[in-house]
Amino acid sequence: MTALLQVEGVGKRFGEFAAISDVTLDLRGGETLGLIGPNGAGKTTLFNMITGFLKPDAGSLRFDGAAIDRLAPAQRVARGLVRSFQKPMLFPALALRENIAMAARQHAGRGLSWWGGARATRAANDEADRLLIEAGLQHRAEARVADLAYGEQRMADLLIALALRPRLLLLDEPTAGLAPDEARRLLAIIRRHDEGTSVMLITHEVEIAFAACDRIAVLNLGRLLCLDTPAAVQAHPAVREAYLGALAA
């Protein structure tokens, strides 16, 4: 499998503090890659550099073979590198279907414009309905996002991101605060979209990473401890010492 994303020797300092040091990893087309590590390990900082919200001090990033270091976040989204945003990115006063349809229209190149022609509107609404049915949320299609329960809003975040048809979807703690059955449903949808969409998933819940990911990258103190299959990561002595051992204690 060829690499869809290549992170090469990336580093980021905040003043004297090295939040990320010399991280090199690749993400392959179609895979779900977990990103785990203790609090403060640098997971979100790495996400922010991949998505263009933070500029690395060192190293380079390639997406689908092309350098993306100089691209703004919106330009990276246009190439298919999409991050699932939390609540503030939704339009809370609008219906759930409308929120998803707007993302579908954005993917179709019509931005947030309301007046894109009847055909574009219909296609976006169809895409929204398809995603809502897949998530079992069709009965909430007309509900205002502000009125959705917490778990439904997290699912809405995911559906909006999927409506942008990502080639790489970056998810930061998508199951945080969800009931186990909600988390299972959300992960099932993430897994179902695997074939056309690669996923990078930050999670504190290691059992989720082990169950849902093809490979797992472990960060500790800003450095990559290992990148391997779940079974190999679980057996890795340095990971057990730095992270899993502490969790088991």
Ligand SMILES: Nc1ncnc2c1ncn2[C@@H]1O[C@H](COP(=O)(O)OP(=O)(O)OP(=O)(O)O)[C@@H](O)[C@H]1O
């Ligand atoms: N803008 C910033 N300015 C200064 N320090 C920062 C900044 N952003 C992150 N840090 C520090 O960098 C380190 C890595 O933070 P980061 O949020 O990337 O870790 P994380 O692995 O995502 O942690 P968590 O699991 O707790 O979310 C932390 O020590 C954090 O305090």
